[in-house]
Amino acid sequence: MENSETPYPVRKKYRIKRIAKRAHYDKADVNAIIDASYLCHISFTQNNQPSAIPMACWRDGLYIYFHSANKGRLSNQLVGNSVCISIALFDGLVLGHSAFNHSYNYRSVVIHGQVEEVADEPDKEAAMRTFMEHILPGRWSDIRPVSQKELRAITVMRVKLEQVAGKIRDEFPDDETDTPNWPTWIGVIPSITKFHAADADPSRNKVGAPPSYIVEYTGIDGRLRPNKKK
Amino acid sequence: MENSETPYPVRKKYRIKRIAKRAHYDKADVNAIIDASYLCHISFTQNNQPSAIPMACWRDGLYIYFHSANKGRLSNQLVGNSVCISIALFDGLVLGHSAFNHSYNYRSVVIHGQVEEVADEPDKEAAMRTFMEHILPGRWSDIRPVSQKELRAITVMRVKLEQVAGKIRDEFPDDETDTPNWPTWIGVIPSITKFHAADADPSRNKVGAPPSYIVEYTGIDGRLRPNKKK
Numbered sequence: 001m002e003n004s005e006t007p008y009p010v011r012k013k014y015r016i017k018r019i020a021k022r023a024h025y026d027k028a029d030v031n032a033i034i035d036a037s038y039l040c041h042i043s044f045t046q047n048n049q050p051s052a053i054p055m056a057c058w059r060d061g062l063y064i065y066f067h068s069a070n071k072g073r074l075s076n077q078l079v080g081n082s083v084c085i086s087i088a089l090f091d092g093l094v095l096g097h098s099a100f101n102h103s104y105n106y107r108s109v110v111i112h113g114q115v116e117e118v119a120d121e122p123d124k125e126a127a128m129r130t131f132m133e134h135i136l137p138g139r140w141s142d143i144r145p146v147s148q149k150e151l152r153a154i155t156v157m158r159v160k161l162e163q164v165a166g167k168i169r170d171e172f173p174d175d176e177t178d179t180p181n182w183p184t185w186i187g188v189i190p191s192i193t194k195f196h197a198a199d200a201d202p203s204r205n206k207v208g209a210p211p212s213y214i215v216e217y218t219g220i221d222g223r224l225r226p227n228k229k230k
Numbered sequence: 231m232e233n234s235e236t237p238y239p240v241r242k243k244y245r246i247k248r249i250a251k252r253a254h255y256d257k258a259d260v261n262a263i264i265d266a267s268y269l270c271h272i273s274f275t276q277n278n279q280p281s282a283i284p285m286a287c288w289r290d291g292l293y294i295y296f297h298s299a300n301k302g303r304l305s306n307q308l309v310g311n312s313v314c315i316s317i318a319l320f321d322g323l324v325l326g327h328s329a330f331n332h333s334y335n336y337r338s339v340v341i342h343g344q345v346e347e348v349a350d351e352p353d354k355e356a357a358m359r360t361f362m363e364h365i366l367p368g369r370w371s372d373i374r375p376v377s378q379k380e381l382r383a384i385t386v387m388r389v390k391l392e393q394v395a396g397k398i399r400d401e402f403p404d405d406e407t408d409t410p411n412w413p414t415w416i417g418v419i420p421s422i423t424k425f426h427a428a429d430a431d432p433s434r435n436k437v438g439a440p441p442s443y444i445v446e447y448t449g450i451d452g453r454l455r456p457n458k459k460k
Binding site: 017018038039041043044045048049050051052053054056068069072073074082083084085086087088090092093095096097098099100102104106108110112128129131132135136139140142143144145146147150153154172173176178179180181182183184185186187188189190191192193194195196198199200201204205206207210211214217219 | 247248268269271273274275278279280281282283284286298299302303304312313314315316317318320322323325326327328329330332334336338340342358359361362365366369370372373374375376377380383384402403406408409410411412413414415416417418419420421422423424425426428429430431434435436437440441444447449
């Protein structure tokens with residue numbers, strides 16, 4: 001059972017050592033970062049050599065999900081094996097007194113675990129629905145239902161969220177002790193992922209104006225960051 | 231010598247098999263994706279287990295660079311070893327007829343190589359200058375020069391760009407053959423990284439309004455995507 005009150009049970013091996021004050025292990029904090037993401041980077045080992053690939057991802061309860069072509073090279077490589085999943089949201093430039101006091105503001109998560117396949121078709125369909133509702137709420141009920149052929153064409157995979165470490169920097173620059181009065185501008189240039197007006201496919205769109213869930217879309221991060229300054 | 235006319239000499243092992251029509255190996259195409267990025271994800275192998283970490287990155291000629299605390303756990307782990315570097319820029323949601331015709335538009339790069347240290351101090355300083363000019367042109371001449379102490383506090387690393395594969399999706403949804411007339415909106419919701427107004431540190435900023443290179447900043451991607459639709 002999910003208990004959002006307890007932190008992720010991260011072993012010492014996977015805890016954050018570098019600037020540990022920025023580490024987050026509480027489920028609410030870490031899940032909010034995963035839930036604000038469209039993409040993750042999945043790394044794996046082949047013949048003791050590292051490989052990695054960017055993939056779409058989404059969370060449901062205490063699992064992070066992703067999918068690929070069924071029985072393809074990638075799913076064959078991943079299912080049953082260890083992976084490390086890295087997520088980073090870029091939140092802006094941090095401008096300090098010297099080059100070394102410059103930084104980024106960001107939210108990141110690193111997850112270690114074993115990949116399991118979600119094989120049953122009802123579970124696969126439920127996972128795809130959760131994915132769609134994560135990315136664009138309202139879309140699922142507006143599209144043609146998935147077919148059995150389509151479900152069979154993909155492999156849905158998941159990793160249990162146990163060895164999970166989040167890291168957040170959301171601050172002005174670090175202190176400058178050498179030349180605190182150097183005459184340069186000190187602060188942050190915040191950034192977001194912004195969506196432009198929807199662009200209809202001229203040859204295939206069969207309806208007129210886009211529905212409100214598309215017109216009013218501000219991104220999953222926009223919905224999930226009510227307390228972010230600016 | 232860099233020759234931007236020849237493609238990256240990617241071995242068969244690292245060439246893209248899945249949807250190969252989206253693969254890019256030309257230096258100009260791949261370098262443009264690296265140059266539009268603030269972040270990469272560096273994966274490596276420890277005891278045959280995968281690990282990964284998000285890091286700031288920048289390119290100079292035929293190398294991709296990154297840095298970390300000097301002689302820290304990470305730099306000790308990386309220098310001299312194999313890594314895989316994954317970059318992805320999220321360019322929007324692709325909305326098709328069924329869940330399976332939904333996708334993202336994106337630009338991605340995956341790089342395999344060995345990490346070498348940039349050890350000489352003049353080279354480290356030059357690398358930090360290139361980094362800063364990549365992220366925020368005009369900033370380097372406006373800040374306090376780096377000190378020898380600061381240079382010694384970091385390890386600058388690089389990977390030669392040889393095994394490099396780019397992938398770009400910048401299209402409307404894939405064809406729908408089952409129900410092409412399903413009454414739903416078909417198209418793309420494009421996205422960009424957008425910067426808000428700069429936010430001065432109230433206690434430490436010693437100058438008035440931010441300079442023009444900050445006020446007019448639209449992001450490295452904004453400068454490098456003149457041909458992107460919308």
